[in-house]
Amino acid sequence: MSRYRVTGPQGGAEPGSDGRVLVNKLGITDQKSLDEAEAELLLMLYEAVFADLREDRPLDVALLKHWHRRWLGSLYDWAGEERQVNLQKGGFMFAAAQQIPHLLQALDQKWLQRLTPCCGMDDDAALRAIAEIHVELILIHPFREGNGRIARLLADAMAYQAGIGLLDYSDWDQNKSAYIAAIHAGLEGDYQPMVERVRRAAAI
Template sequence: MKKDGRYDVSDLPEAQFEPGSNEQVLRNRLGIKSPNEMDDAEARALGKVMTGLVRKYDERHNFTAADIRDIHRHWLGEIYEWAGEYRQVNVSKGEFPFAAAARVPDLMAEYERNVLARYTPCNFKDRVDVTRALAETHVELVLIHPFREGNGRAARILSILMALQAGLPPLNFSSIAEEKKQEYFSAVQAGLDKNYAPMERLFAEIIERSLGSS
């Protein structure tokens, strides 16, 4: 049996892989076994819900932890039965561990009080203040990693919605998926020490790129 700390989590849906996927794809409602096919399915699902999310969370909206769960559920609810639920398994990227699963509910409550309440609605007039707001909310959410899957993209959805509140165009994150990928992960790690400057620099570039392509 697979263990997560002291507790057996092998029976949790989020801990199971799709049969026949060689443990490459989590168990899902669509029976998808290929990682590439799953990437496509998740991307299509995001495209379907993004317009609705923009309408729901307008420029006056103060985001909450419940909203983050709602965003995740709307996006992935047709794919995973645990979409929108906080994870119950510990996760890591390489040797970098994210927050322990048992701490996620409390950490998300703190995130709502100390970060979301301070930075949303993101209607700051100064671009520097907008960049700071985007960087801190993004880094802290990724470090908590509240869901079993889709945390980075959920954080990017939040960033896009916040940028729209600030009057910016939809953000273009293609650089962090390509040439800036390692720099992005290093910027997330820097947030462990409350150092958001590396992520602020990345968001400044993302905003400039987005403005240029709008």
């Protein structure tokens, strides 16, 4: 049904999709059309976010939820809400659903409050801040769908506030094994591989 294996609620399929497409408000039954709808809405979200993002605005979990709701609210009932299902991809389990509230609180207090906004940081400090927060957010995977794209939007917002500009994710997409390895390294507190991925994306 999804690019992820899921258990529990929020795992329903749209009737008529042969169990392959998430339940959605528009009744879309083929994945390609749903992907296109999400992509169009994401472009609109980017335009809205960067139309009024101040360089000195701290970024927090509440803002991430707002972005997610604004992006996917016309498609899914659970947009902007913490996921209630367990997710795994390629045999890798993301944080258990019941741990998400605690982990998001830690993300706010330990990472986002300390490392955002990135204005005033030198490039090396900003790249490391982006890398650390990206790893932590991906490992939590707080939403039912769209975690990677929200994590990239957050990375772009941080880079913008640092004066670096939006990131180019071509390297991440073309070298997925290196990107995934960088995420896994973060499990052990080693963020340097992700710093290198962010540096490539920033072309610094």
